[in-house]
Amino acid sequence: MKVISTIFVLILTLCSCQELSRESEPFIYPKIEKQTVIEDYCGVEVVDDYRNLENLKDPAVEDWFGKQEEYTKVILDSINGRDEMFEKMKGYSTRKEYEISSVKVIVDGQYFYQKQLAEDDGPSVYMKDSKEGQEELIFDPKEYRKESQTNFVIRDYAPSWDGEKVAIALTYDGKGIAEVLVMETRSKKILVEGISNFWGDLTWFPDNSGIFFMALSDDYMNSDDHFKEMNVSVYKLGAASSKKEIVLSQETNPELNMTDADIPRTYLYEQTDKYVIGEIAGATAYSGKYYCRASNFFSQKNVKWSPLAQKENKVRKIRIHDGEVIALTAQYNQGFQIVKSDVGNINWSDMNVIATPKKGEVINDFVITSEGIFYTTLLNGVKAKLYHIQNNESIEISLPTEAGSTVISNLSSNHPELWLRTRGWLNDYERYSYLHSDQKFVSDEMSQVVKYPEFDDFVVREVEVEAHDGELIPLSIVHRKDIKMDGTSPTLLEGYGAYGLSYSVVFSPIYLTWVEYGGIMAIAHVRGGSEKGNEWYEGGKKKNKPNTWKDMISCAEYMIDKKYTTKNKTVIRGGSAGGITAGRSITDRPDLFAAAIIRVGALNALRSEDAPNGENNVKEFGSYKNPDECMALLEMDSYNKIKSGVEYPATIITAGLNDPLVVAWSPGKFAARLQERSASVRPILFYVQSNRGHGLDADKWNRLEENANLFSFALWQVGHEGFSLN
Numbered sequence: 001m002k003v004i005s006t007i008f009v010l011i012l013t014l015c016s017c018q019e020l021s022r023e024s025e026p027f028i029y030p031k032i033e034k035q036t037v038i039e040d041y042c043g044v045e046v047v048d049d050y051r052n053l054e055n056l057k058d059p060a061v062e063d064w065f066g067k068q069e070e071y072t073k074v075i076l077d078s079i080n081g082r083d084e085m086f087e088k089m090k091g092y093s094t095r096k097e098y099e100i101s102s103v104k105v106i107v108d109g110q111y112f113y114q115k116q117l118a119e120d121d122g123p124s125v126y127m128k129d130s131k132e133g134q135e136e137l138i139f140d141p142k143e144y145r146k147e148s149q150t151n152f153v154i155r156d157y158a159p160s161w162d163g164e165k166v167a168i169a170l171t172y173d174g175k176g177i178a179e180v181l182v183m184e185t186r187s188k189k190i191l192v193e194g195i196s197n198f199w200g201d202l203t204w205f206p207d208n209s210g211i212f213f214m215a216l217s218d219d220y221m222n223s224d225d226h227f228k229e230m231n232v233s234v235y236k237l238g239a240a241s242s243k244k245e246i247v248l249s250q251e252t253n254p255e256l257n258m259t260d261a262d263i264p265r266t267y268l269y270e271q272t273d274k275y276v277i278g279e280i281a282g283a284t285a286y287s288g289k290y291y292c293r294a295s296n297f298f299s300q301k302n303v304k305w306s307p308l309a310q311k312e313n314k315v316r317k318i319r320i321h322d323g324e325v326i327a328l329t330a331q332y333n334q335g336f337q338i339v340k341s342d343v344g345n346i347n348w349s350d351m352n353v354i355a356t357p358k359k360g361e362v363i364n365d366f367v368i369t370s371e372g373i374f375y376t377t378l379l380n381g382v383k384a385k386l387y388h389i390q391n392n393e394s395i396e397i398s399l400p401t402e403a404g405s406t407v408i409s410n411l412s413s414n415h416p417e418l419w420l421r422t423r424g425w426l427n428d429y430e431r432y433s434y435l436h437s438d439q440k441f442v443s444d445e446m447s448q449v450v451k452y453p454e455f456d457d458f459v460v461r462e463v464e465v466e467a468h469d470g471e472l473i474p475l476s477i478v479h480r481k482d483i484k485m486d487g488t489s490p491t492l493l494e495g496y497g498a499y500g501l502s503y504s505v506v507f508s509p510i511y512l513t514w515v516e517y518g519g520i521m522a523i524a525h526v527r528g529g530s531e532k533g534n535e536w537y538e539g540g541k542k543k544n545k546p547n548t549w550k551d552m553i554s555c556a557e558y559m560i561d562k563k564y565t566t567k568n569k570t571v572i573r574g575g576s577a578g579g580i581t582a583g584r585s586i587t588d589r590p591d592l593f594a595a596a597i598i599r600v601g602a603l604n605a606l607r608s609e610d611a612p613n614g615e616n617n618v619k620e621f622g623s624y625k626n627p628d629e630c631m632a633l634l635e636m637d638s639y640n641k642i643k644s645g646v647e648y649p650a651t652i653i654t655a656g657l658n659d660p661l662v663v664a665w666s667p668g669k670f671a672a673r674l675q676e677r678s679a680s681v682r683p684i685l686f687y688v689q690s691n692r693g694h695g696l697d698a699d700k701w702n703r704l705e706e707n708a709n710l711f712s713f714a715l716w717q718v719g720h721e722g723f724s725l726n
Contacts, residue, residue, distance in 0.1 A: 027683045029675045030067035032060060041606060042630035046640060050669040054607070056657070065657065065668065069688035072652075076687075079712045081723040085513065086708035092452070092509035093704060094118040100446040102157070103419075103431070105411055107271070110163040112138075113446065114154065121699035122153045125168060127185055131444070138185055139168055153699055156200065160208040161271040165191070167211045169198045174693025176660045177216060177226075182237065194241040199230070205298050206271050210236035212247065214265050226660060227613045228260045232278075234298075247300060248278060256280060256290070256305060261615035268294065270412045275320045275343075278305055284619035285500030285530070285537055286311045289318050291343075313348050314534060321368050321413055327351075328366060328375075330534035336363040338375060338389075355394050361385065362533045364406075368413040371436050376406050380474035381502040381531030382462050386420065400432050400441040404505025419444060425460045425478050428452075428507045455512055457481045465524075465558040471539070473551045474525040474532075475558065476505070478515055483564075490519040490718040491565035492711075493556055497528030497548035498577035499620055500537040510707050517715065517722070520564055526551035526581060542622045543632045549584040556585070556592050568594050571714040572649075575599035576662060576694065577620075583638025583670065586649055595650040595682075595717040597710050600662045600694055603653075603670035604639040611663045639670045642677050650682035650717040652710060656692035664688070682717065 035052035038045060053061055076082065101123065102114040109130050114123035124140040141152040155169040155178040166185055169178040180202065181193035197215040204211055215233040220226035231249035235241075248266060250258040258264065258280055265279040276297040281287040289308035296303045309315040314330040326340045331348065339351035357363050357377050364384075366375035373389040374397075384406040387394040399406070403422035411417035418434040420441065433444040459481050464472035483489055492514050496503050503525055515521050525531040527547040528540025540548040552572065559565050572593050574582030579601015586596045608614045609623055621636065622629025634640065642648075653671045655664040671686035678684055687709070692702065716723040 026681050029684070029686075030064055030071055032064040032672070041624055041634060042627045044631075044634060046606065046634070048607070048640075048669075050672045053668050053672060054611075054665045056663075056665060061665075065655075065664070065688050066690070068668075068671070068686040069690060072685045072687045075683065075685060075725070076709045076713065078726045079716050079723055080726050081715065081720075082708055082712035084722075085517075085712055086704060088516070089510050089513055089704045089708055092513070093700060095450050095452075095509075096448045098448055103446060104159055105417070105419075106159060106161060106163050107412060107415065108163055110159070111446075112157075112159040112163075112166065114157070116700070121151070121701045125154065125157050125166060127159070127163070127166075138166060138188065139183065141170060144170070151699060155198070156202045158202040158204060158211070159185070160204045161206065162208050165204075165208065167202055167204070169202055169213075173691045174656050174658045174689075174695065176658075176693050177220075180211065180213070180235070182211065191237060192235075192239075192241050195235050195244055196241070197233070201232075201265055201267070203266075203268050205234075205236075206268070206273075206294065207298075210234055212266060214263070215244070215246075225260075225612045225614060227263065227616050230263045232264050232266045245300075247297070247303075253305065256288075259615075261618065263616065266297075269319060270414075272412070272414070273320070277308070277318060277320065282619045283499060283613070283617045284311075285316070285534075286314050289315055291320060308346065309348065317365065319368060326354075326366075326368065326373070328363060333357070334533040334535040335361060336533060338363065338366055338373065354392060355387070355389055362530060365408060367408050367410040367418070369410045369418055370414055370416045371418075374408060374410075374418055376408055378405065378502065378531070380462065380464070381525045381529065382474060382476055382505055384422070384505075397434075397439070401427065401430060403427075423505060423507050425476065425505055425507065426455055426458055426512075452509060452512075454516055455509075458512065458515055463558075465555050467547070467554045468550050469547070471527070471547075471551075473527075473555060475555050476523040476525070477559075477564070478512070478521040479564070480515060480518070483520070485563045487560070487563045487566040488569065489565050490514075490517075490569045490571065490715060490720055491522055491559055492519060492571050492573055492714065493522045493524060493552070493559065494573040494578075495524035495526045495548075495552050495555070495581050496574065496576075496578040497526040497540045497551070497581050499528075500530045500534075502529045502531045510704065514711055517711075517720065519715075520559070522555065522559060522564075524552050524555040526555075528577075528581075541620065542629055545580070545621070545632060545636045546584075548581050549588060552581050552585045553589050553592065556589075560592075567592050569718045571595045571597065571718060573597040573599070573710075575601060577602050579603050579662070579667070580605060580636050580638065584636060584641065586651065587638050587641035587643075590646055590648045593649040595652075595714045597652055597714060598667065598670075599654045599710070600656055600659055601638075601653065601667050601670070602662050603637075604666045605637040606633045606640060608633075608666065611666065613661055613663070639666075639673060642670070642673045644677045645679045646677070647680035648674060648678040648682070648684070649680070650684070650713075652683075652685045652687050652713050654687040654689065654706070654710075656694060657688065657690045658693040661694045685713070 036049040037051040104112045111128045115126045116123035125138040152170045155171045157168045159166045167182045169180045171178040178198040180195040183190045200214045202213045212234040217229040231246045233244045235244040248264045263281045267277045275291045278290040290305040316328045318327040335357040338355035361377040364376045377385045384403040386397045404424040407421040409419045420432045431444045432441040461477040530537045582598045583603045624630040653667045655667040675684045
């Protein structure tokens with residue numbers, strides 16, 4: 001890559017952020033002096049005229065982000081109807097006195113869970129000695145370091161195997177990166193706090209003497225990419241919080257040939273597991289799998305990692321049970337299969353297949369109980385089924401309710417307990433326990449059950465839309481029964497399409513608010529996810545990435561052709577990697593959309609490799625250093641596809657300055673160029689949130705405020721009578 005020239009261009013002076021309009025130019029955005037860099041990428045000259053925005057520590061850049069935040073806030077605060085929508089969302093979010101999530105049952109019968117009261121902006125940790133036992137509050141983040149006035153949020157938690165202790169990972173301001181504390185469950189005494197650099201996979205030693213987890217390097221704050229040189233760290237109780245040890249990393253395990261961008265992970269599914277499973281993972285669907293003896297791993301003596309599977313084996317999940325390897329793989333079947341082999345004689349060309357999905361279905365997950373293996377499937381990503389393997393035959397188990405998605409969990413492979421959690425677009429989460437003896441489900445619901453009569457007249461249609469190349473794209477459509485098929489309904493079209501992650505069916509009163517206001521909610525299950533299996537994932541990856549936004553465009557055209565809506569009523573939404581989907585949809589077909597919502601979007605794909613979390617994402621999107629992948633990155637780069645003189649739809653782009661996954665300058669550069677080049681009089685707003693991150697751990701009230709702002713902006717732009725600029 002050769003730098004050809006650098007040009008400094010002085011733009012207009014910064015405007016007053018209170019000035020919203022003038023006759024010839026309705027929206028006058030904050031400006032910044034540009035630094036144009038022209039570079040050669042795989043034989044193509046690329047002009048990057050906002051390269052200086054990549055230096056987030058530059059005072060001028062900080063000032064520009066701040067002014068964009070202020071400017072957008074003034075406009076959003078001026079939208080009539082916004083406050084009413086927020087109150088409606090708030091009403092739905094507080095209708096339940098409490099909601100319970102992250103239920104973890106240990107073999108002694110104790111229940112641990114997170115419980116969020118209606119008035120709280122985040123959950124606390126509770127426990128019961130049994131399902132019917134007395135509830136006990138273990139940890140309330142509101143009371144932790146109260147004098148600091150920090151709004152701590154629980155990122156993860158894990159009870160010890162004996163239930164005597166609990167480890168809790170806490171973060172704040174959307175940073176994602178957390179510190180861990182360990183406390184006694186009975187006395188509530190904090191044994192240690194400030195165990196740093198936590199990222200995920202919080203797990204206890206089998207003897208409850210310590211914890212291990214996925215961690216960032218100790219030097220991540222000084223690195224240009226905080227996801228480089230990640231590791232698995234252990235902390236042993238009794239030591240100072242700073243005395244965690246790295247037990248799996250590029251440096252400690254050169255035999256595994258890790259790169260800086262690889263992310264090592266470890267799994268201990270059960271306390272009695274003889275082996276720890278290691279994974280050399282990252283931002284992609286498949287990774288290398290290894291195993292070592294648990295006793296050696298936890299003593300850190302004679303640790304030897306042996307291979308279980310390589311990336312080409314396309315393994316989604318793998319377990320070792322009773323001397324056998326049991327894996328969920330797409331190596332032989334695009335819809336995934338469950339296969340097994342002796343752990344000492346693994347031959348991926350000759351595995352024993354124990355479950356194959358029915359036509360059209362995709363195996364999603366499996367668990368092992370004392371009654372055998374249970375697994376779930378999805379049809380087009382929206383219809384769930386449950387199966388039990390008996391005598392080498394898959395027997396379907398009737399679900400207690402029709403479900404768009406399910407989550408199964410178990411106590412251990414030595415116990416019969418099986419739990420099922422179901423949900424639908426219009427059905428709230430429900431938790432069930434399966435009784436093997438009676439072959440039926442009974443309610444195991446712990447959350448308060450409430451009704452939403454406001455949604456009683458809503459309906460769901462699951463259709464398939466023909467894509468540009470003849471593929472059939474699953475499209476979920478939610479609307480009111482009395483909808484008029486005359487093209488007058490505001491339509492919110494959302495999609496993702498990356499990492500093999502399917503867009504799961506979810507019940508969200510917040511999203512259904514859009515439908516209550518007379519709109520249509522449409523979810524496009526575009527390629528890049530796994531709704532139709534591995535083939536669907538590969539069909540939206542790297543050089544095939546254009547299928548992702550072309551699928552989205554096909555779905556928008558379908559909604560218009562069938563007179564659900566018109567292009568003047570269509571709003572596209574995408575977030576994170578789905579920012580590629582939304583960004584390229586509006587740059588490819590700006591005529592097709594009235595508005596766009598792009599939340600913390602990956603919008604400058606060509607430069608992402610040089611951003612935090614960049615080399616990790618090369619696995620999914622490609623590298624500009626590879627000629628073929630470079631051309632693919634050029635094609636999926638929304639920022640570089642913005643042209644001058646084109647009337648782009650109204651667009652609101654969000655960014656969190658603490659975002660560890662999509663650096664704020666990626667959506668920032670896109671916003672700056674779109675504000676400069678769009679010939680439309682429609683607003684282009686850069687919704688900066690200085691104390692927020694990617695949204696993984698956002699508190700409830702900020703989540704509600706953001707959604708009310710985004711929906712109000714969109715309804716204003718499609719001409720909804722209840723929303724206008726004051």
